[in-house]
Amino acid sequence: MTRSYRGDRRTKETDIELILNLDGKGQGKIATGIGFFDHMLEQIMKHGQLDLELKAVGDIEVDFHHTVEDVGILMGKAIAEALGDKKGIVRYATAFIPMDEALSMVSMDISGRPFLQYGVNYSxxxxxxxxxxxxxxxxxxxxxxxxxxxxxxxxxxxxxHHIVESIFKAFAKALREAITIDPRIEGVLSTKGSL
Structure with missing residues (x-):
């Protein structure tokens, strides 16, 4: 079973193409036109062991918001579609990752119930x-x-920089664990029988 996705997102503000393999080796190429953002997406790719090809052209002369948000939209869609029926996945994961003086935690549940709790203070x-x-x-x-x-x-x-990078690395590690298939899990890990 290949857990992968290939697709795009095109609006008046952005044009994005993405290829994702959840069971990769941390390889690929990322080009959004936003250097620091590319560097952070590379952290997800490498530390999450995902193969990721991502090309984005956006209205970065206005600001970076549209490109960053639309990449998030397409990556979220790609993860959901690549996971398919979610059979056998561990589902939950938490990762604490340091980068020098910064320490960040990411905890996730691939539940089908989207939510973001974000507690980060920047300098x-x-x-x-x-x-x-x-x-x-x-x-x-x-x-x-x-x-x-x-x-x-x-x-x-x-x-x-350290705060943001520790967040992206923690997300990558948590995602890698949560999408891992455990052969002991029959169907999906839910008493309801679906996610």
Missing amino acids: GEFVGQFEVQLVEEFFRALAFNSGITLHIQTQYGRNN
């Missing part, structure tokens, strides 16, 4: 030219389009 508004408030927008779009209940909390940290 400023930007990492380079990237507005840190867009991290929340990205994960909200991803959560609501993947059907994932997602909790993100930074325990502490001072450097915005």
